[in-house]
Amino acid sequence: MRTLEVALGDRSYPIVVGSGLYADLPRWLQLRHITPAHSLLVVTDSSVAPHYGKRVLTPLESAGYRVQMSVVPAGEASKSLDQLSRLVEEAIRFGMDRDSAVLALGGGVVGDLAGFLAAVYMRGIRFVQLPTTLLAHDSSVGGKTGVNHPLGKNMIGAFHQPELVLFDVDTLATLPERELASGFAEVIKHALIADADFAMWLEQHHEALLRRDPTLLTEAIVRGCAIKAQVVARDERESGLRAILNYGHTIGHALEAATGYRRWTHGEAVAIGMVGEAILGELVGTARDVSGFTRRLLALYGLPVTLDEPLSDEELLTLMRRDKKARQGEYVFVLPKGIGTVEVKKGVEERVIREALRRLKEE
Numbered sequence: 001m002r003t004l005e006v007a008l009g010d011r012s013y014p015i016v017v018g019s020g021l022y023a024d025l026p027r028w029l030q031l032r033h034i035t036p037a038h039s040l041l042v043v044t045d046s047s048v049a050p051h052y053g054k055r056v057l058t059p060l061e062s063a064g065y066r067v068q069m070s071v072v073p074a075g076e077a078s079k080s081l082d083q084l085s086r087l088v089e090e091a092i093r094f095g096m097d098r099d100s101a102v103l104a105l106g107g108g109v110v111g112d113l114a115g116f117l118a119a120v121y122m123r124g125i126r127f128v129q130l131p132t133t134l135l136a137h138d139s140s141v142g143g144k145t146g147v148n149h150p151l152g153k154n155m156i157g158a159f160h161q162p163e164l165v166l167f168d169v170d171t172l173a174t175l176p177e178r179e180l181a182s183g184f185a186e187v188i189k190h191a192l193i194a195d196a197d198f199a200m201w202l203e204q205h206h207e208a209l210l211r212r213d214p215t216l217l218t219e220a221i222v223r224g225c226a227i228k229a230q231v232v233a234r235d236e237r238e239s240g241l242r243a244i245l246n247y248g249h250t251i252g253h254a255l256e257a258a259t260g261y262r263r264w265t266h267g268e269a270v271a272i273g274m275v276g277e278a279i280l281g282e283l284v285g286t287a288r289d290v291s292g293f294t295r296r297l298l299a300l301y302g303l304p305v306t307l308d309e310p311l312s313d314e315e316l317l318t319l320m321r322r323d324k325k326a327r328q329g330e331y332v333f334v335l336p337k338g339i340g341t342v343e344v345k346k347g348v349e350e351r352v353i354r355e356a357l358r359r360l361k362e363e
Contacts, residue, residue, distance in 0.1 A: 001016065001017070001018030001019075001021070002016075002017045002018060002218060002222045003015065003016050003017070004222065004225060004226055004229060005229070006141060006142070006161070006165075006229045006232055006233060007229070007233040008161060008232070008233060008236060011161050013032070013161065013162060013163055013164055013165070014164060014165070015141060015165040015167070015225050015229065016028065016164070016165065016166050016167065017167045017169065017218055017221050017222050017225070018167075018168070018169065018218065019168065019169055019170050019214060019218075020168065020170060021166055021167075021168040022052070022055045022056055022059060022130075022166075022168055023059055024059075025056065025059055025060060025130075025166065026059055026060060026062075026063035026065070028164060028166055029065075029101075029128065029164070032126075032128075032163040032164050034101050034126060034128070034163065036063055036064035036065045036066075037099070038065070038099050038100055038101055039065075039066045039067075039068075039094065039095065039096055039097070039099075039100040039101075040060060040065050040066070040067045040068075040100065040101055040102075040103055041067075041068055041069075041070060041087075041090070041091055041094060041096055041100065041101075041102050041103070042056060042057065042067060042068070042069045042070070042102075042103045042105055043069075043070050043072070043087060043102060043103070043104055043105065043106075043110055043113065043114035043117065044069060044070075044071055044072075044104075044105040044106050044110060045071060045072050045073065045074040045075075045078065045106050045107075045109065045110050046071055046072070046073050046074045047074040047106075048074075048105060048106045048107075048110070048132050048171075049069065049071045049105075051132075051171070051174050052105060052132060052171060053069055053071075053105070056103070056105055056130065057069060068090070068094045070087055070090050072086075072087070072110070072113065074109075075109065075261075076109055076148070076256075076261040076266070077261065078109055078110075078113060079109050079112055079113050079146070079147045079148045079154075080147055080148065081147055081156070083113060083147075084113065084116060084117060084120075084147055087113070087114075087117045088117065088120075088121060091117070091121055096121065096122075096125070097122070098122050098125055099125075100125055100126075101118075101125060101126040101127055101128060101163070102114050102115075102117055102118040102121075102125065102126070102127040102128070103127065103128045103130055104127060104128065104129050104130060104131075104140075104162075105130045105132065106130075106131075106132050106133070106136070107131065107132060107133035107135055107136045107139075107179075108133065108135050108136045108138075108139035108140075108266060111129055111131060111136055111139050111140050111145075112139060112144070112145050112146055112147070112154070112157070113145075113147060114127060114145075115127055115129070115143070115144075115145030115160055115162065116145035116146050116147060116156075116157055116158060116160070118145070118160060119145050119157075119158040119159075119160035120158065124160065126162075126163050127160070127162050127163065128162055128163050128164045128165075128166065129141075129162045129164070129165040129166070130166055130167075130168070131165065131167050131171075132168075132171040132172075132175075133171075133172075133175055133179055133182075133183055134172060134175065134179075134180055134182075134183025134184060134186075134187065134217075134221070135179070135182050135183035135185075135186055135265075135266060135267050136167075136183075137167060137183065137186065137187070137221045137224055137225055138186040138187075138189075138190070138224065138228060138245075139186075140162070140165050140167070141165055141225055141228045141229060141232065142161075142228060142229075142232040142236075142242075142245075143159045143160050143161035143162065143232070143236070144157065144159060145157050145158055145159070145160050146158065148261070151257075151322065152253070152257060152319065152322045152323075153253045153256055153257055153261075154253075155322075159236065159237050161236075165225075167221060167225075169214055169217055169218055169221065172212055172217060173212065177302070178265065178302075179265065180210070180212070181210075181267070181268075181301050181302040181303055182265040182266065182267030182268055182303075183267055184202075184209070184267070184301040184303070185248075185267035185268065185270045185271040185274075185298065185301070185303055186224070186267060186270065187202065187220050187221075187224045188202060188271075188274075188297055188298060188301070189245075189247050189248055189270065189274060190223070190224040190227040190228060191223075191224075191227075191340065192247065192274065192294065192336065192339060192340065192342070193227070193244050193245070193247050193334070193340070193341070193342045194227045194230075194231075194244075194340060194341070195223070195227060195340050196338070196339045196340030196341075197340075198223050198227075198340075199293075199297065199339055199340060201223075202220070202297065203296075203297055203300065205220075206300040206301060209301075210301065210302075228245060231244065231245055240344075243332075243334060243344050244334050244342050244343075244344065246334050247274060247277065247334040247336075247342055248270040248271070248272075248273035248274030248276075248277055248334075249270055249273060249323075249334075250273065250277065250320055250323045250331075250332070250333050250334070251272065251273035251276040251277060251316075251320070251360075252266070252269040252270040252271075252272065252273030252274075253269070253273075253319070253323065254316045254319035254320050254323070255269045255272060255273065255307070255309070255311070255316070256269045257319050258311050258315050258316060258319060259309060259311070263309055264304065267303065268303060268304050271298045271303035271304055271305065272304055272305065272306070272307055272360070274294055274298065275291060275294055275295050275298065275305050275306070275360060276307070276356055276357065276360040277333055277334065277335055277336070277356075278290045278291035278294045278295075278335075278336055279291045279356045279359050279360060280333060280335060280348065280352065280353065280356040281335035281336045281337070281345075283352050283355060283356055284335065284345065284348060284352055286335045286336065286337050286343060286345060287335065287336040287337050287338055290336045290338065290339060293339060294336075306360060306361065306362075307357065307360045307361045308361070313354050313357055316357065317350065317353065317354075320353070330346055330347045330348075331347070331348045331349075331350065331353060332344060332345070332346050332347075332348070333345050333348050335348075
């Protein structure tokens with residue numbers, strides 16, 4: 001078991017990574033002052049519930065907690081106001097009050113949705129992240145919660161930090177290969193923005209990591225979480241530095257929205273986005289010889305590295321202008337300066353973005 005902390009003063013919280021952690025979940029909750037006197041709503045999805053629902057419920061009920069499980073359909077479409085409204089109704093009917101807590105058992109969709117439920121229910125109650133996907137090692141840390149709108153991803157949300165992130169790596173054993181690869185996109189992102197040695201380590205150990213070696217997976221998760229925790233501690237609400245965590249996401253979110261969140265997983269879209277933004281960095285002169293390594297590393301993990309969908313530049317540009325980093329009509333991107341270092345670049349010219357998209361489609 002490995003632990004680290006997101007240092008946010010009196011709102012600091014631990015990230016715990018290891019095997020067989022659910023059996024000890026009641027103790028971890030009580031260390032965070034969530035006792036059996038507090039009702040718990042476990043939010044999960046239709047893919048996770050059959051595998052891990054009982055593993056979480058049984059120790060909680062044995063410890064005396066009053067618990068209810070709410071299941072949403074698996075998939076990005078559940079990050080919606082409709083599902084949020086249904087969960088609010090279930091929480092009210094269950095008798096949740098301001099001392100209750102929400103447990104998010106699942107991947108990034110469940111974490112974002114359940115976290116937003118906790119942020120808005122009775123103007124904010126506590127919640128705990130129980131990530132079950134590799135991708136969620138990123139989304140479960142940092143307190144970003146929210147739902148999608150048809151005109152843009154994550155346009156409705158709030159910053160609401162969890163009390164605890166408990167990552168049981170045993171859950172990765174049942175993760176489909178495509179979802180595992182998707183999660184590695186965010187692990188690679190952390191390396192590319194902040195740790196060149198980590199990027200080389202991921203290249204060296206890709207075969208064992210894809211075989212789900214538990215020791216190496218734990219190491220990768222801890223190193224990725226540590227990078228995010230350091231950034232969040234310095235810039236909790238994305239007023240500056242935290243924007244670097246969106247590397248690959250300006251293009252990636254546009255790809256997801258343009259295809260109705262059905263063509264690629266989130267990690268796949270971000271992988272394509274990182275290649276595109278590496279190309280863009282080379283075009284504007286922030287970096288040299290970054291896109292080739294980026295493409296090779298992502299491809300080792302079975303991730304897409306070209307834009308092979310017939311999407312119009314106009315549609316993608318419109319969606320990029322709506323990106324949360326955009327300011328006063330200007331395009332804003334996170335661009336590499338080298339492997340392991342990036343910068344936020346404002347005022348990127350549209351003609352250069354078009355050229356990057358052209359190369360992303362052809363290469």
